[in-house]
Amino acid sequence: MAQAFARVPELLAQHLLLAFAALLLGLVVSLPLAILSARNKTVGRVALGLASLIQTIPSLALLALFYPILLSVSALVGGGIPALGFLPSLLALSLYAILPILRNGVTGLANLDPAVLEAADGVGMTRAQKLRLVEAPLVAPVLMAGVRTAAVWTIGAATLSTTVGQPSLGDLIFAGLQTQNWTLVLAGCAAAAGLALSADALLGLAEHGIARRKRGLVWGSLGVLLLAVLVALAPAMPSGKGTVIVGAKGFSEQYILARLIGQRLEDAGYKVEYREGLGSAVAFSALASGDIDVYVDYSGTVWTNQMKRADVPGREAIVAGVGAWCRDKYGMRMMGSLGFENVYAFAMRGDDARRLGVHSLVDLARIAPTLDLATDVEFLERPEWRSVRDTYGLRFKSAHPYQPTFMYRALASGEADVIPAFSSDGRIAADRLAVLSDPRGALPGYDAILMVSPRRANDAHFQAVLRPLIGGIRVEDMRTANYMVDRDTDKASPEAAARWLARRSGL
Template sequence: MKQDLIAELALLPVTLGHHLLLSLSALLTGIFICFPLAILISRVKALQWPALTFASIVQTIPGLALLALMVPLLGQIGFLPAFIALVLYSMLPILHNTVTGILGVDRSVLEAARGIGMTSTQQLLKVELPLAAPVIIAGIRTSAVWVVGTATLATPVGATSLGNYIFSGLQTQNPIAVLVGCVAAAALAITLDQLIRLLESSARQHSRRSGMTAGIGLLLLLLAGFAPLMLKKGTTQNGALAPIVVGAKTFTEQYVLAEFLTLALKQAGLPAVSKTSLGSTILFEALAAGEVDCYVDYSGTIWANIMKRSDIPPRAALLEQMTRWLHEKRQVRLLGPLGFENTYALAISKESSLKHRISSLAELSTHASALRIGSDYEFFSRPEWFALKKSYGLQFAEQRTFDPSLMYAAIRTGSVD
């Protein structure tokens, strides 16, 4: 266990640096967008409802869904789709609190400012914003915590983050990796929150000392986070070839296959890196766009999910048609089959099998209405499942989806049959 922890911690500085870069870039951009927008809509009342409603609607979209939507919209994976999604996710608390803070300034104070001859700009800069600062900074605190937490979901769209630990740890049943990712993300969120709290305290108490302390703390955090990235960049800029990027989906077999390919490329004298935990369709689109150079996929997945085919021809014909379609329609070259078959199968616990006397699909069909079935996110939308249901008349009492790494545990604990 100690060795596993040391191995995970060795990867932490660079991963944390990527997470910090993504989070702070999105947070600062959100501030730069929302601050002038909030000032505008505090002056133009007609803009308040549409602007705040838009920010609220964005906030209701689940973080992972918002990140996934950015990939087809932008046509790429990695930093940019994650960055834009997080900017959108950061907006509501900043925009809402800035508008609330400005509009919450006592009217008598504003009357006094106008009475001594202040222009509207002077009134904003010298009266409204200073008095609203505590409320504005409180919104930034909330946004910072949201962004740091949501950034862990950026892994499936190809952005390196602390989510790499969480997703890979979940898939490989590695609780140490999950723990390192969760603790590091929580520590980063708390640190940012407390540093911004110091700025809030400085604004409330007009304390330069608190402001200086917060500024120095943020600077040290930036240096600590970005230094490993700069060191890594310096060691790779030696005129060498760009590394070959090997992709992998979000389950154990894909991690193993990607590692095999990466090692084989390195042994052949070629630079190679792996980019893991990508969503299935996202990974294919990344390959077509040239952001990933190669990965192992499954003919059934490409046939059903990418080509949108529901017929099931013989294996040789399917492979031939798929190869031609990939080359002509997506400019993707199929290097050839690897020689193994990865077919879905229905499994039932020995206890349930004996209890209901089920040893075949035909026998299963007579008891299906009293049983619960579970599978991964993809299977229940595939043509194999529809054909299986139709052929055997399968109608289960409940149909549940799980992360692939949890399916065996679901049977063991009785969550499904």
């Protein structure tokens, strides 16, 4: 329990900073927009329409959309704009914050007593004086209600920024969901809810203060909020060049390997931060752009997804090909294979496989139309699936994507009959799954490879610290470590599993 909450302060600070920055940016955009909208009906219709449209985009999708947008903008201006992390999160959340502020601002301005406005003109106020002395103070309480709504939405949606590599309380939720560590999920939820409630209460006090013309209350409550932001800002300041950022995709093996890498670096005196729960493509681009310094990828993933190769040569050829390509195209350094494979391996419940006489993908193709397929969230969109499907003529009755953990659950509970499991997954043995062979070699090799960002590509000291990992991990040890995190009882944290794996591998 204590361990689950250990990361809360650090992530809470990051979360608060992100949400507050987004709220501030939202305010900066929506306040002038509200004034323009109230003065000009056409502007108002367009602005409110657009803001409402944005609100209909799911927040996760909005975050995801900013990644390709920022990538292309960065390419357009010759690079230098980070497509991951703080910037896309900030922009997406700011867009989310606009609607409530804009709507309340416009409504507030439209509902002002016409007599008061006539009087303001009558006494000889300029437009600016009218705005400052009359409109702004009278709209403030209504506007403040919109700011409160925006704050709560922003804090809630900020948990999703984990997926684009921005640390937030979502890290706990995603990691907990992945490793079925419900305490972690609860810690993340409780902290996010607590933050939202506190921010709402403070802004509520300020709103009350504005409405009742109690200046002390307004400045007091906003002051507390500002103080919280400053406190959150304090640890963020000194970090920078000396910090190594270790990336991880969103499944247990990745969490464990990230910790294994991080622990070695920390022992060598580096300050380490983690960006966890990244999507496959996101992790690769994050490394290319230097948003992360190091992570573990799989040779076949890069081969098919980044290099767009459809041919399937041997394992060594793929690893070498990936290494050369990454160096030439991005200046990254592929340090080598960790020593084990994690391939997509189609698996069924063991007793089913025996009963139906299915041993290979050829056998599977025969009865696939009567079976349900469950996959991880990426698989159905990956070229490997197209390759396997077309090679064997696989047609399933249905195909549903799940979070990896729930994919295994779906198979165990009979909701699905076939899954593309991960060969290094401890649950294959634990759940007594039958792994189907791939006689036609449709699935490429997936050696776990250590990837280093262009920035660290020539950093000999950095790479010397990580070198022992190359060829240092056996597949059965990785499987056991994975299972320590994935199993239902007596679960280990990724940190603990990483320490076990290091000891076990003599690292």
